[in-house]
Amino acid sequence: MEPALYLIPSTMSDSPVANVLPPLNIEIVREIRHYVVENIRTARRFLKRCDPSIDINAITFTTLDEHTDPAEVPAMLAPIADGQPVGVISEAGCPAVADPGADLVAVAQQKGVTVVPLVGPSSIIMALMASGFNGQTFAFNGYLPHESRARTEKLHEMERLIRTRRQTQIFIETPYRNNRLIAELVSTLPSGMRLCVASDITGPSQEIITLPLAKWAKRAYNYDKIPTIFLLYS
Amino acid sequence: MEPALYLIPSTMSDSPVANVLPPLNIEIVREIRHYVVENIRTARRFLKRCDPSIDINAITFTTLDEHTDPAEVPAMLAPIADGQPVGVISEAGCPAVADPGADLVAVAQQKGVTVVPLVGPSSIIMALMASGFNGQTFAFNGYLPHESRARTEKLHEMERLIRTRRQTQIFIETPYRNNRLIAELVSTLPSGMRLCVASDITGPSQEIITLPLAKWAKRAYNYDKIPTIFLLYS
Numbered sequence: 001m002e003p004a005l006y007l008i009p010s011t012m013s014d015s016p017v018a019n020v021l022p023p024l025n026i027e028i029v030r031e032i033r034h035y036v037v038e039n040i041r042t043a044r045r046f047l048k049r050c051d052p053s054i055d056i057n058a059i060t061f062t063t064l065d066e067h068t069d070p071a072e073v074p075a076m077l078a079p080i081a082d083g084q085p086v087g088v089i090s091e092a093g094c095p096a097v098a099d100p101g102a103d104l105v106a107v108a109q110q111k112g113v114t115v116v117p118l119v120g121p122s123s124i125i126m127a128l129m130a131s132g133f134n135g136q137t138f139a140f141n142g143y144l145p146h147e148s149r150a151r152t153e154k155l156h157e158m159e160r161l162i163r164t165r166r167q168t169q170i171f172i173e174t175p176y177r178n179n180r181l182i183a184e185l186v187s188t189l190p191s192g193m194r195l196c197v198a199s200d201i202t203g204p205s206q207e208i209i210t211l212p213l214a215k216w217a218k219r220a221y222n223y224d225k226i227p228t229i230f231l232l233y234s
Numbered sequence: 235m236e237p238a239l240y241l242i243p244s245t246m247s248d249s250p251v252a253n254v255l256p257p258l259n260i261e262i263v264r265e266i267r268h269y270v271v272e273n274i275r276t277a278r279r280f281l282k283r284c285d286p287s288i289d290i291n292a293i294t295f296t297t298l299d300e301h302t303d304p305a306e307v308p309a310m311l312a313p314i315a316d317g318q319p320v321g322v323i324s325e326a327g328c329p330a331v332a333d334p335g336a337d338l339v340a341v342a343q344q345k346g347v348t349v350v351p352l353v354g355p356s357s358i359i360m361a362l363m364a365s366g367f368n369g370q371t372f373a374f375n376g377y378l379p380h381e382s383r384a385r386t387e388k389l390h391e392m393e394r395l396i397r398t399r400r401q402t403q404i405f406i407e408t409p410y411r412n413n414r415l416i417a418e419l420v421s422t423l424p425s426g427m428r429l430c431v432a433s434d435i436t437g438p439s440q441e442i443i444t445l446p447l448a449k450w451a452k453r454a455y456n457y458d459k460i461p462t463i464f465l466l467y468s
Contacts, residue, residue, distance in 0.1 A: 007363045019258040020353045024250075094359055097369035106366030109430075109444035117363040119254045119355045119436070125328055129241045129351040132340030135331035139373040139401070167373070196343075202353070210343035 001031050002116070003083045005108045007101070009120020010046045012092045013203025013227065017049055020121040020202050026050050028118065032087040034079040036064045036104055043089045064088075064100050074107050092227075094122045098142065123229050124170060127198035130208040131168070133233035138168035144181070155188050162193070162234050169232045178223035181230065186217045189232070196231040199223050235265050236350070237317045239342045241335070243354020244280045246326045247437025247461065251283050254355040254436050260284050262352065266321040268313040270298045270338055277323045298322075298334045308341050326461075328356045332376065357463050358404060361432035364442040365402070367467035372402035378415070389422050396427070396468050403466045412457035415464065420451045423466070430465040433457050 006028055011020055029050045037043035040061045047054050062076050079086050088101045094117075095101040108115050128135050139161065145151045158169040173181045178199075185195055191214035198208040205226065211219065240262055245254055263284045271277035274295045281288050296310050313320050322335045328351075329335040342349050362369050373395065379385045392403040407415045412433075419429055425448035432442040439460065445453065 016258075018256060020256050022252060022254050022256055024253040094363055096363045096366070097359065099369075102366055102369060105364065106444070109366045115364040115366075115442055116440075117360040117435075117442070119353065119360070121353045122356060122359045125331065125356045125359050126351040126353070129328055129330045130339065130349040132330070132336055132343045132349075135333075135336060135374075136376040137374060140369075140371060142370040201351075206350075208349055208351070210340070 001028070001085055002114060003080045003085050004114035004116045005077065005080065005105065006032065006085055006087045007095045007105070007115065007117040008087050008089050009094045009118060010089055010092060011049070011202070012121050012123065013200050015121075015202040021050070022119050025118050025120070029087070030054065032085050033058060034060050034084055034086045035089060036062050036076050036086060036101070037089045038063070038065050038091045038099060038101075042091060046089060064104055066100055068100060070103065073103055074111075076104055077108055077111065077113055080113055094120055097122070121202050123198065123201045123227070126201050127196065127208065127229045127231055128168065128170065130198060131196035131210050131231045131233070133168040133194070133196060133210070133231055134166050135168065137166060138170060141169060141171040144171055144173060152188060155185070158232055159189055159193070162232060166234075171230050172228070173230065175225050175227060178226065178228050179221065182216055182221065182223070185232070186213050189213055191217070194233050196233075197221070197223060197228060198231070199226045199228040201227070201229070235262070235319055236348060237314045237319050238348035238350050239311065239314065239339065240266065240319055240321045241329045241339070241349065241351040242321050242323050243328045243352060244323055244326060245283070245436070246355050246357065247434050249436040255284070256353050259352050259354070263321070264288065266319050267292060268294050268318055268320045269323060270296050270310050270320060270335070271323045272297070272299050272325045272333060272335075276325060280323060298338055300334055302334060304337065307337055308345075310338055311342055311345065311347055314347055328354055331356070355436050357432065357435045357461070360435050361430065361442065361463045361465055362402065362404065364432060365430035365444050365465045365467070367402040367428070367430065367444070367465055368400050369402065371400060372404060375403060375405040378405055378407060386422060389419070392466055393423055393427070396466060400468075405464050407462070407464065409459050409461060412460065412462050413455065416450055416455065416457070419466070420447050423447055425451070428467050430467075431455070431457060431462060432465070433460045433462040435461070435463070
């Protein structure tokens with residue numbers, strides 16, 4: 001196995017491993033002895049779900065989270081110089097997209113270390129696939145601003161990008177505010193604009209629904225505290 | 235099995251099915267008798283690779299490509315009304331992101347048909363993971379304009395979005411022009427800006443390299459005719 005930095009997606013919403021990860025990932029996970037993870041407890045649990053026979057005590061875990069001193073990051077690649085692969089596991093879905101793993105990948109690229117991304121569930125791409133919206137051009141905006149004026153400005157900017165660029169707009173919200181966000185979109189944006197709400201992707205209550213805002217205005221829904229991703233398009 | 239519209243990613247670069255698709259996908263593929271595909275020949279070949287024992291002659295294929303009359307699209311969902319699942323297979327990677335499958339998904343959403351996206355290889359997300367760039371906010375721009383002035387404008391707009399929004403910029407080029415594009419980026423954009431070139435993702439010659447443009451200027455490379463995705467960040 002090539003000594004490289006392997007980016008290993010994890011399951012989301014407690015979905016079975018066989019539903020969302022290719023067999024290659026399990027083979028690779030079995031070989032790696034050095035992991036960089038956001039949370040050691042959940043990473044151990046994930047590895048056990050990949051293969052219950054994995055000897056967790058033979059594995060070294062290093063934590064990389066928002067509290068990690070950037071000066072400590074380069075040393076996490078040390079096993080690779082010794083010919084040993086290193087794995088990165090995120091809390092949910094694809095690592096190094098919106099988590100501290102990206103800093104480790106940036107250092108690896110700087111040092112010329114081979115980086116190998118593995119296939120796994122991406123709520124952004126799965127929501128986009130199921131939305132029916134334009135995938136030729138799209139933007140992921142992360143969290144909307146919380147401050148009221150910046151937030152309204154951001155919504156109008158997204159409206160403009162949809163109209164002038166045909167660019168699908170994707171964003172997320174703190175989960176306990178999901179319902180409030182939908183009400184806000186309904187009251188702020190044109191009623192003909194379509195909103196896709198993709199919730200609990202790969203999970204038991206998965207629901208991906210695209211409707212014009214005028215229909216969301218009349219619909220009963222409850223997405224609070226459920227991981228949800230939002231997409232807007234004309 | 236729920237009568238729904240299943241979005242089934244296919245392999246890219248002839249990689250083995252077990253490298254890029256979860257076992258669930260194969261189980262689902264075995265059950266479906268009605269497929270909507272871009273190209274029947276490659277779809278048959280893909281299904282045979284998923285499971286050589288699949289009886290291809292028992293399967294109905296309907297073509298949905300850029301020549302399809304939009305008026306014919308709604309009828310492609312007819313089996314679902316009869317309790318039969320319908321599958322969508324794209325030419326490579328995730329369907330309905332940048333292919334005509336999105337039109338079928340839009341009709342399904344309009345009719346209230348359940349849409350189920352499955353996990354598979356997305357060159358956009360895999361390149362973003364391995365780039366080390368910002369994944370909190372990013373834009374996929376599709377193909378760059380060909381016309382020289384619009385093209386230069388687009389490059390400078392991306393430069394501005396990186397500087398002011400910290401938004402990673404992702405784009406593609408007609409494969410035979412890949413080398414020329416890199417030379418153009420080197421001559422047009424600031425030398426300190428970082429370019430990630432992700433080529434043959436999941437394939438035997440996969441290479442994902444992030445370097446400042448100043449280093450790309452001095453580097454030997456040949457990406458012509460290889461499926462490649464480009465990412466820019468500061």
